[in-house]
Amino acid sequence: MTTASPRPIGVAVLGMGNVGTEVVRVLTDKAADLQARVGAPVVLRGVSVRDLSRPRGNVDSAVLTDDPASLVTRDDVDIVVELIGGIEPPRTLIRTALQAGKSVVTANKALMAVHSGELSEAAAGSNVDLYFEAAVAGAIPVIRPLIQSLAGDTVNRVAGIVNGTTNFILSEMDETGADYDEVLAEAGRLGYAEADPTADVEGHDAAAKAAILASIAFHSRVTANDVYCEGITAITSDDLAAAKKFDCTVKLLAICERIDADGAERISARVYPALIPFEHPLATVNGAFNAVVVEAENAGRLMFYGQGAGGAPTASAVTGDLVMAARNRVLGGRGPLESTYASLPVAPIDDVPTRYYVSMQVADRPGVLEQVAAEFAKRSISISAVRQEGAGENARLIVVTHRASDLDQSETVAAIEKMDSVIKVSSVLRLEGTND
Template structure:
């Protein structure tokens, strides 16, 4: 039976995502009520600029006092889409203390203080849901923490930032340089005026921390995630990748060690074979590849950003949290029982593609090969091109630790015959 008293929702933020959440709540009100078992009512909208016209939103609901809104006491669910660390952190904890559950899309805050937020939710017997924080409309967090709750996840490998994927895809398919591709992404609205968070991997690193924590039942903070941006990726790197039957993607990779005793989380550009499902993820789309003991290999694909896709994930969480309110229950909280250590990047084992500028004379290849052997890094293939006393040497290795590769590169830079290390890229997905 339908409960007549509506569940009241406070919306913090009314930008691209928030305005779409408000629109869907209004236009799909009857369907949402039927799915939840009670009507949902938008009871207040906290914004920074109250004079801005917001189509479809009753101006009487708009306030600049977000703290007063979450303290009202009659609010059932707070939807936080303002982003950043503060005031979002304080507003969320205040909401818990005053009786509201929370739906958030705030990846930066969850990656930094997820444990404390979960503790606050548990202390107040409230829900904290955040499907929209990782991959837009793609259902990913709920499958990891509910559908795969009885399985053992070993690896999560994915493209979790649409801006960077658009740029790298443009470089791959059109031959554009990095700046040209970035300019196109900006013109089309995929890249922010300041794209640093995307292209330097900060956005993806926050998402990797969240995914690793859920997948491995271990607290993983943003500081635990190794991060490299993609601003140094060149057309020459793509040319080399194509010769290997690969392309280049900015990947978030979360792995359980082979012995199961530790985990790693990292974000960096990598070459992946064209045969891998992630190689064909185009434009601003996201995709995440999950490997587990029982389920095997799973792939989640779809739009990873934008107002409507992100709002879809927010509304999915809102429905779940409202159902929990009606039943007097709470959904899954933090699962960190495994408490596995997060290993440093040096322990990661993978393959590498190294491009060197060297002198074009006899004995150079032997010198380079000796350095690799001395550091325990086995060479798979070597390709050399020379002209006018200079040459490029491309080395692809077998699997080795990142620490061993780092020592190898440091030693190579000291050779008189090595003019410079033009590029180092990991090779994944094989």
């Protein structure tokens, strides 16, 4: 008695940039391995590209098309891999594919940070998979551990460095003492920064990833619009030099955590540059690498570290999702559904307790520190450390506070800026990674 060969799993790839090229290469070069892992042949049915006239290496021209809409409903396509990026047309293409009964794998953080609810509902309605591991931190497995490995635990905090461009810039500034503009130009020359780096350096890329992480970790829908966001463009080499004197460095952090506000549990989701102590595990993550630290009630602190971007690393996460979706097709099942049972509200940044680092240029005369300290005391903000530097026109005062509401901290800084004895508030940063 012979057993019938399993039906091939047809795959359509939308987009053939750096990541798409790597995914197509894996589908072609590793076909035998993929078949063994999936339990059925995984066959590339089509690849959509913008320009059919461009050479595509060893890719069979017969599978190329400039009409992605024609691929997502084809009968011989079981899984659609979306690597175009942006909101439209990917949103429409993915929704159409899901409604047509196709499973979808995407690396599109911008889309998932805004429309994950809508697309998850479409996937559930068709009983198919929607996977997006590559949307956060490239090759680093973060989403699947949160959804599956920690499904029986309570996650309290997720914090990480999730943008390689900004981490490279801050690391270089810290190591060389160069200014922001100089290092940004170098990042562009090395290929770490896009021609238009706005989404990275203003924190929008990290904010999209924070929304995805918060949604999964806390079983609540969080969108990019819910995430408080600051970038790194105002960070100076002086800030990094001053941070070292407090045994800290500066990193752009994406922070998602449960907070208790007046007895009610809420979510905080925020992105900003912050001081972190040298002993914190994220302080040693340098260059274009990413890392995410997860803190759970029973599992404790877990850290995920690795390449956060690039064609091959991101393609690794995409093909991992592809294998999972293909296995589910062969076995007749599907992966975990979206979980939003908690529906926790997102707290405004004003309600979030933080520590502050405030650097100011001050008049070189007696009583200035007392006047500044009095402004913090008015709002019951405790000062942790004070450092005075320079003299004359270069007199500088640095204050580090204990934890207080962001609103009280920001109101205090605003009041200090109006003081006659304060010439200029040079820098205001938050301090993370401590228990104070």
